Amino acid sequence: MAEENKNLTEKNDHDCMLSTIDNPFDPYDEKQYDDWKRFDEDHGYYCESLLGRVCLSSEAISDEDNAIAIEQAIDEIVKFNYTGKFIKLLPPDKRK
Numbered sequence: 001m002a003e004e005n006k007n008l009t010e011k012n013d014h015d016c017m018l019s020t021i022d023n024p025f026d027p028y029d030e031k032q033y034d035d036w037k038r039f040d041e042d043h044g045y046y047c048e049s050l051l052g053r054v055c056l057s058s059e060a061i062s063d064e065d066n067a068i069a070i071e072q073a074i075d076e077i078v079k080f081n082y083t084g085k086f087i088k089l090l091p092p093d094k095r096k
Helices: 002-009 033-042 047-054 063-079
Strands: 017-020 086-089
Touching (some): 017 047, 017 063, 033 047, 047 063
């Protein structure tokens, strides 16, 4: 299960990632990924695990369909996020 969750948030696997507004680290930056994950877990967010529970991905569908499923799950988490902490994070080259 941990490996499956890692695949859902692995850098550059898809066009967006789940993060939180207060995490100062960029999960797209290889040098900051471990710090991003440590901050996330130390604060009890567990973005990777949450995404793994909400996302309907599968090895039986294409990578493109998995990327769509991941983005839909992120959108759903952000939409129904009562704390306001979760955000959809785009890659650096796609940010404003």
